[in-house]
Amino acid sequence: MARTGILIETENNEIKDTSLGVLTAAAGQEIYALVLDADPAAVKDKLAEYGADKIIGLKIGSGSPDLAAHALSAAIKEYDLTAMLGTASAEGKDLFARLASLMDQPLVSDCVAVNLDDKIVKKSHFSGKIIANLKVNGPLFLCTIRPNVIEPVAAPASGEILEFIPGVEDPGLVKILEIKKGEGGKIDLTEAPVIVTGGRAIKAAENYKMLEDCASKIGAAVGASRAAVDAGYAPHTMQVGQTGKTVSPKLYIACGVSGAVQHFAGMKTSKVIVAINEDKDAPIFTKCDYGIVGDIFEVVPALTEKL
Amino acid sequence: MKICVCLKHVPDTAASIKLAGDAGFEDSEIKFVSNPYDEYGVEEAVSLVEKEGGEVVIVTVGKAAAVTTIRGAMAMGAHRAILVKIDDQFLDSSLTAQALKAAMEQDGLPDMIFTGKGSVDTESFQTQYRLAQSLGMPVVNEVNALSLDNGKVVVEKEAGGGDKQVMEMSLPCVVGATKGLNEPRYPKFPDIMKAKKKKIQEIDLADLGVDGAAGSVVIEKLETVPERSGAKMLQGSVDDQVTELVKILKEDEKVL
Ligand SMILES: Cc1cc2nc3c(=O)[nH]c(=O)nc-3n(C[C@H](O)[C@H](O)[C@H](O)COP(=O)(O)OP(=O)(O)OC[C@H]3O[C@@H](n4cnc5c(N)ncnc54)[C@H](O)[C@@H]3O)c2cc1C
Ligand SMILES: Nc1ncnc2c1ncn2[C@@H]1O[C@H](COP(=O)(O)O)[C@@H](O)[C@H]1O
Numbered sequence: 001m002a003r004t005g006i007l008i009e010t011e012n013n014e015i016k017d018t019s020l021g022v023l024t025a026a027a028g029q030e031i032y033a034l035v036l037d038a039d040p041a042a043v044k045d046k047l048a049e050y051g052a053d054k055i056i057g058l059k060i061g062s063g064s065p066d067l068a069a070h071a072l073s074a075a076i077k078e079y080d081l082t083a084m085l086g087t088a089s090a091e092g093k094d095l096f097a098r099l100a101s102l103m104d105q106p107l108v109s110d111c112v113a114v115n116l117d118d119k120i121v122k123k124s125h126f127s128g129k130i131i132a133n134l135k136v137n138g139p140l141f142l143c144t145i146r147p148n149v150i151e152p153v154a155a156p157a158s159g160e161i162l163e164f165i166p167g168v169e170d171p172g173l174v175k176i177l178e179i180k181k182g183e184g185g186k187i188d189l190t191e192a193p194v195i196v197t198g199g200r201a202i203k204a205a206e207n208y209k210m211l212e213d214c215a216s217k218i219g220a221a222v223g224a225s226r227a228a229v230d231a232g233y234a235p236h237t238m239q240v241g242q243t244g245k246t247v248s249p250k251l252y253i254a255c256g257v258s259g260a261v262q263h264f265a266g267m268k269t270s271k272v273i274v275a276i277n278e279d280k281d282a283p284i285f286t287k288c289d290y291g292i293v294g295d296i297f298e299v300v301p302a303l304t305e306k307l
Numbered sequence: 308m309k310i311c312v313c314l315k316h317v318p319d320t321a322a323s324i325k326l327a328g329d330a331g332f333e334d335s336e337i338k339f340v341s342n343p344y345d346e347y348g349v350e351e352a353v354s355l356v357e358k359e360g361g362e363v364v365i366v367t368v369g370k371a372a373a374v375t376t377i378r379g380a381m382a383m384g385a386h387r388a389i390l391v392k393i394d395d396q397f398l399d400s401s402l403t404a405q406a407l408k409a410a411m412e413q414d415g416l417p418d419m420i421f422t423g424k425g426s427v428d429t430e431s432f433q434t435q436y437r438l439a440q441s442l443g444m445p446v447v448n449e450v451n452a453l454s455l456d457n458g459k460v461v462v463e464k465e466a467g468g469g470d471k472q473v474m475e476m477s478l479p480c481v482v483g484a485t486k487g488l489n490e491p492r493y494p495k496f497p498d499i500m501k502a503k504k505k506k507i508q509e510i511d512l513a514d515l516g517v518d519g520a521a522g523s524v525v526i527e528k529l530e531t532v533p534e535r536s537g538a539k540m541l542q543g544s545v546d547d548q549v550t551e552l553v554k555i556l557k558e559d560e561k562v563l
Pocket of ligand 1: 198199201226239242244245258259263266276282295297
């Protein structure tokens with residue numbers, strides 16, 4: 001049994017579902033939940049419900065991403081953790097890469113399966129075309145897990161809060177000058193459990209409203225193909241694919257997307273893929289799970305109504 | 308100023324990958340290209356040097372065939388290159404970072420290092436951080452805007468949920484580039500010809516004191532992900548189809 005740290009991500013003092021999945025990935029180990037930016041007491045019950053034996057608040061306040069890495073490193077040393085898992089979110093990947101470099105320990109980013117006892121992980125290579133089984137050798141096992149690949153399962157544990165003061169300083173190498181807030185309230189594409197994507201067929205920026213209506217009914221995020229981004233219908237932050245985001249939701253609904261390899265490079269590991277396209281010979285139908293031949297402007301509103 | 312760009316030679320993402328043995332793939336028949344994100348680094352480095360003066364040095368760890376990819380970056384304007392030669396198809400990120408560091412130290416440390424945000428073959432997402440840490444330099448990854456003023460580099464990156472972060476670092480530093488930073492130029496014919504005469508220094512990995520067999524992340528087995536075999540097409544009126552779909556997604560697939 002490995003004494004395993006789990007980096008918990010929160011939003012407005014609520015634990016993200018993706019972090020609950022990471023707790024589940026470590027089921028059977030002695031779990032130390034590390035909370036970076038929320039009050040541990042506020043999230044204690046939920047963490048205990050999903051298997052945390054111990055809970056540690058890192059209380060570092062705001063600082064550079066290096067400060068967080070130093071704080072995690074201090075916790076790993078203090079509690080003799082032999083493994084540390086997190087979410088492969090934008091922040092999680094960055095933080096774990098800093099942590100692994102700082103401690104000079106191996107890291108595997110964006111795993112789709114982990115075996116903590118044998119120190120073997122599975123992860124995508126070659127844009128989802130290949131799965132690599134990797135053996136990680138070293139005293140500390142670090143990995144981030146792709147959002148949504150592990151379904152959270154409750155496994156009640158004691159959830160004892162430990163007082164810990166990292167006692168680290170920001171090395172001051174990177175200074176955050178400004179955080180420009182986005183529109184807010186939007187679910188991050190890479191973490192969304194369901195994604196509704198509009199391709200070139202959407203024809204105008206304002207038509208994304210139709211997809212947002214559908215998405216908001218099921219807690220989904222809205223994505224775009226590169227053709228839609230290039231045409232100015234959607235910002236690049238919404239692009240899915242080789243030159244956009246890599247996503248792996250439980251359900252991916254592609255509306256008016258032809259199914260180019262570069263688009264699939266970003267979403268082919270989704271659990272279920274549904275395509276809606278007016279062309280019955282569209283290539284996407286040969287590589288998805290369910291297909292509807294029809295006009296998205298007719299099918300999507302009908303679908304929204306049924307959800 | 309001297310800028311190094313870490314450029315990886317990778318299979319084209321459109322290529323189909325045929326496995327060979329447990330931990331390798333057929334690499335003689337497929338097309339290789341520069342790692343797409345590294346190309347944003349090449350473009351940024353070349354345009355900075357066009358403004359500020361200096362030179363752009365490409366550093367690649369790869370098989371001998373990587374020379375073709377290096378020539379491509381030279382046609383974009385890089386001045387010279389160092390190829391650290393390995394015989395294997397994969398080298399783990401720690402060792403790659405060690406090799407990049409040793410090659411740069413031997414050549415004289417640069418004022419700035421560009422990498423891509425990640426490799427599209429191994430998707431490791433960490434080499435730039437390890438390189439920066441070992442050189443004591445600051446690093447920011449996934450940079451989509453950059454300005455340089457008086458030795459200070461101000462970069463912008465996307466944070467989760469649509470937020471943007473603006474950060475500042477001092478030179479020397481490491482920048483992981485991504486889409487949005489610039490539009491990589493298409494080399495013109497004379498530039499392609501000129502690139503053929505530029506110098507590529509080749510060094511064996513072992514000569515840099517790095518043991519290629521000492522990797523801590525080892526590939527045990529590669530497996531091809533089976534392609535989906537084709538969709539179940541829903542039938543009937545639009546209403547019938549969406550009703551059926553919702554039922555399947557809720558009851559059979561349990562994803563709603
Ligand atoms: C290096 C490189 C990187 C790339 N990176 C990416 C990437 O990251 N992401 C990405 O998406 N692409 C990427 N591409 C582009 C990719 O090759 C395709 O061009 C792109 O994905 C096509 O987008 P699309 O499917 O929306 O448009 P199209 O291919 O034009 O398809 C539109 C589809 O909509 C259907 N349609 C039209 N009207 C309707 C309607 N009213 N109702 C229903 N269906 C309708 C059509 O039948 C068609 O199948 C990249 C390409 C290259 C070369
Ligand atoms: N073999 C290599 N040669 C040169 N640069 C590399 C190599 N491997 C990784 N890099 C650089 O490091 C970045 C991150 O790579 P990775 O950690 O493999 O995802 C890439 O975008 C490259 O710029």
